[in-house]
Amino acid sequence: MGTLELDRLTKVFQDGEEGEIVAVDNVDIQMDDGEFIVVVGPSGCGKSTTLRMVAGLETVTSGNIRLDGRVVNDEKPQNRDIAMVFQSYALYPHMTVAENMAFGLEESTTLPDDEIEERVHDAAETMGIAELLDRKPSELSGGQQQRVALGRAIVRDPEVFLMDEPLSNLDAKLRSQMRTELQRLQAELDVTTMYVTHDQTEAMTMGDRIAILNDGKLQQVATPLECYHEPANQFVAGFIGDPSMNFFDMERDGDTLVGSRFEYPLSQSTLDDVGETRNVTLGVRPEDVEVGTDESGSHTYSAVVEVVEPMGDENTVYLRFESAPEGETFIATIDGLQQAAVGDRVTVSIPEETIHLFDGRSGEAVHNRRLDMNDEISSPPT
Amino acid sequence: MSDETRTDGGAVSAAGSDQPAGLLAEIDAYRVALYLGLLAILAFFLIPIESGLVTSFKTSTGVSGTLPFAPPTPEVFTLAKWQTAFDALARGLVNSALYAVPATVISALLGSFAAYGITQSNWKPKYKAPILALFVAGIFIPYQAVLVPLSQFWSMVPLQEALGFVWALGISSDYTGVVELIVTHVAYGLPICTVLFRSYYKNMSEEMIEAARLDGASIRRVYRRIVLPLSGPMFAVVLIYQFTQIWNDLLFTLVLVQTESSTAAPIVLILAGLGQSLEGQDFALRMAGAFIAALPTLAVYIMFGEEFAEGVAT
Numbered sequence: 226m227g228t229l230e231l232d233r234l235t236k237v238f239q240d241g242e243e244g245e246i247v248a249v250d251n252v253d254i255q256m257d258d259g260e261f262i263v264v265v266g267p268s269g270c271g272k273s274t275t276l277r278m279v280a281g282l283e284t285v286t287s288g289n290i291r292l293d294g295r296v297v298n299d300e301k302p303q304n305r306d307i308a309m310v311f312q313s314y315a316l317y318p319h320m321t322v323a324e325n326m327a328f329g330l331e332e333s334t335t336l337p338d339d340e341i342e343e344r345v346h347d348a349a350e351t352m353g354i355a356e357l358l359d360r361k362p363s364e365l366s367g368g369q370q371q372r373v374a375l376g377r378a379i380v381r382d383p384e385v386f387l388m389d390e391p392l393s394n395l396d397a398k399l400r401s402q403m404r405t406e407l408q409r410l411q412a413e414l415d416v417t418t419m420y421v422t423h424d425q426t427e428a429m430t431m432g433d434r435i436a437i438l439n440d441g442k443l444q445q446v447a448t449p450l451e452c453y454h455e456p457a458n459q460f461v462a463g464f465i466g467d468p469s470m471n472f473f474d475m476e477r478d479g480d481t482l483v484g485s486r487f488e489y490p491l492s493q494s495t496l497d498d499v500g501e502t503r504n505v506t507l508g509v510r511p512e513d514v515e516v517g518t519d520e521s522g523s524h525t526y527s528a529v530v531e532v533v534e535p536m537g538d539e540n541t542v543y544l545r546f547e548s549a550p551e552g553e554t555f556i557a558t559i560d561g562l563q564q565a566a567v568g569d570r571v572t573v574s575i576p577e578e579t580i581h582l583f584d585g586r587s588g589e590a591v592h593n594r595r596l597d598m599n600d601e602i603s604s605p606p607t
Numbered sequence: 608m609s610d611e612t613r614t615d616g617g618a619v620s621a622a623g624s625d626q627p628a629g630l631l632a633e634i635d636a637y638r639v640a641l642y643l644g645l646l647a648i649l650a651f652f653l654i655p656i657e658s659g660l661v662t663s664f665k666t667s668t669g670v671s672g673t674l675p676f677a678p679p680t681p682e683v684f685t686l687a688k689w690q691t692a693f694d695a696l697a698r699g700l701v702n703s704a705l706y707a708v709p710a711t712v713i714s715a716l717l718g719s720f721a722a723y724g725i726t727q728s729n730w731k732p733k734y735k736a737p738i739l740a741l742f743v744a745g746i747f748i749p750y751q752a753v754l755v756p757l758s759q760f761w762s763m764v765p766l767q768e769a770l771g772f773v774w775a776l777g778i779s780s781d782y783t784g785v786v787e788l789i790v791t792h793v794a795y796g797l798p799i800c801t802v803l804f805r806s807y808y809k810n811m812s813e814e815m816i817e818a819a820r821l822d823g824a825s826i827r828r829v830y831r832r833i834v835l836p837l838s839g840p841m842f843a844v845v846l847i848y849q850f851t852q853i854w855n856d857l858l859f860t861l862v863l864v865q866t867e868s869s870t871a872a873p874i875v876l877i878l879a880g881l882g883q884s885l886e887g888q889d890f891a892l893r894m895a896g897a898f899i900a901a902l903p904t905l906a907v908y909i910m911f912g913e914e915f916a917e918g919v920a921t
Contacts (some may be wrong), residue, residue: 282817303823315814319836328832333823382821 232290263432306377348380498592504585513579514557663894699874710792718800745798784864843914
């Protein structure tokens with residue numbers, strides 16, 4: 226039970242004179258029972274439209290949505306056995322919390338009243354809102370309303386949960402708290418969940434797998450760490466991770482990459498990956514840029530510190546190659562205790578095992594960083 | 608009141624810093640002029656009502672012997688005019704209520720249904736737009752333009768025969784006119800009710816309606832359990848507006864009921880002839896009658912006042 230499959234799902238909006246807008250383009254995602262999938266992408270990428278098609282709130286232009294192997298394209302929302310949590314919570318303002326939670330059971334089942342009341346009570350206990358059952362939504366804080374909205378979804382015990390940016394109306398502290406709680410809840414209930422967000426932190430921390438959308442097209446579906454370390458293309462590499470990956474446009478000249486500010490020689494194994502591609506984009510994550518190393522190797526350059534943003538545990542440093550004009554910076558994160566001041570000249574090294582290379586035209590990844598799983602888990606790069 | 612003091616306080620503190628006396632004097636002069644102006648406007652609007660009210664308590668000699676807006680002196684004070692007016696209008700009050708209340712409720716309900724249909728249902732916009740256009744056009748049809756077609760229409764519909772079983776119960780067949788008035792006012796009020804409800808439903812949270820549909824409610828159940836209970840403020844607006852329109856309407860009653868001698872004569876028809884005779888007009892009686900006729904609309908305002916304010920604000 227509870228498998229959800231999107232098969233070449235496409236949504237085209239007719240837009241008066243302008244013609245057609247393809248909001249979702251041939252999206253394929255398979256969700257296992259009990260899996261938590263986060264659909265992430267910039268605004269307007271079609272992630273909400275995808276979710277609304279699964280809910281039955283938008284019609285499907287082509288492709289199929291299969292719930293437990295059954296095609297549900299033309300099923301009405303009320304017959305899909307799906308519960309959705311909305312960004313605005315969408316509570317019924319004239320009903321108490323208990324009535325809000327009971328509404329779905331009253332409408333979709335023929336359960337007797339006492340059974341409904343019991344289920345509402347259990348769900349309220351799970352969400353920690355048992356003492357709020359007699360209040361109206363307007364008497365609740367944002368966080369409490371959020372809990373009621375979740376409670377209203379879990380009380381139905383549906384096949385699939387859909388969540389449309391449920392945490393984005395909460396303040397930062399509450400958001401990270403609810404994030405953990407949602408994960409715990411999802412694991413406990415073991416219900417297939419499709420979670421839409423534009424926030425890559427939520428995507429990284431919550432999902433079993435992440436589906437990244439851009440311009441209606443699916444970019445990559447993979448575990449958070451795969452997306453982070455082995456991005457399928459430049460878009461994924463830039464979208465996942467904060468601060469985002471540094472990119473440099475380079476041209477290949479023999480076994481060296483030549484950019485406008487620096488040259489980067491490649492080893493033979495990396496060259497094999499690049500193959501015949503001439504224009505490549507070199508990507509390196511800020512935490513992989515080493516600042517202040519003394520050794521002068523082939524991947525070491527000198528740079529000037531332009532801006533320092535102290536975060537406490539680490540410093541985000543905006544660096545500029547000496548030949549570059551002001552404002553043309555790249556980012557490095559260094560240890561919080563490491564000193565860096567604006568105007569300092571520093572040596573910067575970009576180790577070859579950490580670089581990603583993308584095809585300069587298509588953006589496809591041609592080479593990803595080398596991964597040593599042990600290293601990755603026990604000691605993060607410094 | 609609190610607003611006024613706050614503004615004054617602000618002006619004083621601002622004036623205290625630079626040009627103390629001048630600015631203060633200027634603002635005071637302006638405020639004095641403003642309030643005097645407002646008072647004048649208030650008097651302009653209230654004097655006719657006040658004159659009507661005091662006149663209704665005067666005897667006929669009192670009306671001719673005192674100024675219209677002067678309160679009645681003990682010698683000319685009487686409640687007899689109110690008594691006479693009430694006796695004459697009592698059956699009209701009942702008759703008017705017989706069509707005004709059902710017509711108001713039915714047009715408000717139908718308007719709410721129609722507005723729900725053209726906002727929240729998932730028809731394509733290209734089907735909704737022409738229907739909405741028809742409703743909007745309906746608002747602008749003038750009463751005068753439909754008078755002849757209206758009387759033609761009702762002369763063709765054998766309503767009196769169809770309701771034969773009602774008259775068999777001993778009710779005067781004059782009440783056919785009341786039924787005609789209900790249908791006519793519902794039809795005529797429906798467009799404005801629909802458009803008012805539509806603007807209200809447009810602003811209703813779409814996500815909430817979607818949540819209800821995902822919760823398993825059919826489109827009818829969503830109306831019944833979510834939209835209708837949340838329509839209170841707009842119902843207040845529409846009920847007040849429609850009731851006042853229908854209660855005060857003279858044109859349709861003239862066409863459909865015609866005479867004040869009819870058993871089913873609405874209050875507006877009786878009021879038109881009240882206090883008029885060959886000897887001249889009995890102003891006190893006419894004023895008392897006017898106030899009695901206006902009381903129900905006033906009562907409706909007071910009953911739904913709070914929701915009305917909320918509904919207008921949205």
